[in-house]
Amino acid sequence: MPISPRLGVLAAGFSSALLLAACSSNPTTSQETATTTAPADPAAPGTSASAMPTSASFGKTADGTEIQLFTLTNKNGLKASISTYGGTLTSLLVPDKDGKMSDVILGFDKAEGYLSPEFRKSNPYFGALIGRYGNRIAKGKFTIDGKEYQVGLNNNGNSLHGGTVGFNQKIWTAKPGTSADGETLTLTYLSKDGEEGYPGNLTVTVVYTLTADNALKIDYTATTDKATPVNLTNHAYFNLALGQSKDVLAHQVTIPADRYTVVDANLIPTGELKPVKGTPFDFTTPHAIGERIAQVPGGYDHNWALNQTTGQHSAATVYEPTTGRTLEVTTDEPGVQFYTGNFLDGSLKGKDGVVYGKHAGFCLETQHFPDSPNQPKFPSTILKPGQTYHTTTSYTFGVRK
Numbered sequence: 001m002p003i004s005p006r007l008g009v010l011a012a013g014f015s016s017a018l019l020l021a022a023c024s025s026n027p028t029t030s031q032e033t034a035t036t037t038a039p040a041d042p043a044a045p046g047t048s049a050s051a052m053p054t055s056a057s058f059g060k061t062a063d064g065t066e067i068q069l070f071t072l073t074n075k076n077g078l079k080a081s082i083s084t085y086g087g088t089l090t091s092l093l094v095p096d097k098d099g100k101m102s103d104v105i106l107g108f109d110k111a112e113g114y115l116s117p118e119f120r121k122s123n124p125y126f127g128a129l130i131g132r133y134g135n136r137i138a139k140g141k142f143t144i145d146g147k148e149y150q151v152g153l154n155n156n157g158n159s160l161h162g163g164t165v166g167f168n169q170k171i172w173t174a175k176p177g178t179s180a181d182g183e184t185l186t187l188t189y190l191s192k193d194g195e196e197g198y199p200g201n202l203t204v205t206v207v208y209t210l211t212a213d214n215a216l217k218i219d220y221t222a223t224t225d226k227a228t229p230v231n232l233t234n235h236a237y238f239n240l241a242l243g244q245s246k247d248v249l250a251h252q253v254t255i256p257a258d259r260y261t262v263v264d265a266n267l268i269p270t271g272e273l274k275p276v277k278g279t280p281f282d283f284t285t286p287h288a289i290g291e292r293i294a295q296v297p298g299g300y301d302h303n304w305a306l307n308q309t310t311g312q313h314s315a316a317t318v319y320e321p322t323t324g325r326t327l328e329v330t331t332d333e334p335g336v337q338f339y340t341g342n343f344l345d346g347s348l349k350g351k352d353g354v355v356y357g358k359h360a361g362f363c364l365e366t367q368h369f370p371d372s373p374n375q376p377k378f379p380s381t382i383l384k385p386g387q388t389y390h391t392t393t394s395y396t397f398g399v400r401k
């Protein structure tokens with residue numbers, strides 16, 4: 001059984017519920033079995049045989065490195081495409097209430113979109129794997145065992161999503177395969193000691209699985225040779241009515257969280273966990289994103305402290321009324337950053353020429369709380385040598401008629 005990184009280093013004084021969560025190990029593991037794959041036959045809708053993911057060229061980096069795009073298909077015809085650049089989920093085809101498949105992820109058709117100066121400038125992290133530390137670290141500073149570390153600053157004097165060049169800009173080594181659950185893509189990356197200022201060689205494995213029950217499961221594992229903060233997540237922007245609605249304001253969202261982490265003007269937590277009751281942050285019952293967003297300066301870009309924190313639990317459910325599509329996010333993480341694409345400003349044109357304006361998509365980034373390395377009362381994100389970081393998040397798609 002893998003050891004949770006949060007096992008060893010937990011400050012006293014935090015609520016016992018979160019303490020329990022912090023100590024939980026994650027039960028669901030996708031065992032990638034690429035060596036025993038079924039013969040490659042096309043996974044036509046309605047067939048049960050799991051075939052291998054397909055691959056194609058997606059373009060090249062500026063230094064000429066090949067970027068590949070893998071596409072996973074399940075027996076119901078859902079398709080997930082993932083690029084070796086950033087381990088980025090570039091498209092996800094899911095059915096609506098009439099069975100019509102369409103893409104529900106913001107992104108680009110070709111690698112150039114992710115490498116373009118416009119994209120790099122606004123840096124919305126479309127669909128990317130985020131690391132070594134998802135979300136913000138105040139002033140990019142933290143102390144482990146008495147030693148202070150300084151990591152890359154890229155967001156108002158703070159470090160966001162791994163710093164200047166995060167895992168979202170790395171080329172990952174990919175291995176397509178199948179498991180009992182469906183087609184898989186295993187991505188690995190070695191983040192060397194000192195990369196972006198972080199201590200320790202961090203070996204990271206991420207397994208994407210497109211399951212027979214219409215879930216995209218993402219399973220993250222990491223080990224280190226020096227104590228280091230780790231907080232991995234995925235930065236997919238969803239719009240369950242993509243192509244039909246230019247914003248996500250009509251999506252109805254439920255987040256089973258009674259509290260959220262209060263932040264300052266630069267989105268750094270103050271350390272306070274505040275009740276959502278009576279505020280526009282209360283999504284314990286379904287609310288359209290647009291219903292109260294005007295009361296939240298800038299829009300939603302906050303971390304909710306999930307009520308249930310042990311085992312796999314719900315992080316959010318979303319319903320889009322015109323298409324009938326539903327999304328259920330489950331995780332073993334204690335928090336979820338719900339971000340409503342507030343900084344999208346129409347400067348990026350994505351797949352099918354669609355312009356991505358404000359609130360064109362929303363993210364549900366399952367993770368530990370922001371700035372945990374500097375917040376002694378938050379569950380720890382420090383991974384030590386000999387421990388294994390392991391976390392799983394699933395995005396399950398359905399319809400409501």
Ligand code: BGC
Nearest residue numbers: 123124125301337339343365
């Ligand atoms: C952050 C936002 C940031 C965005 C970048 C989100 O996870 O919370 O503040 O602008 O990522 O796309």
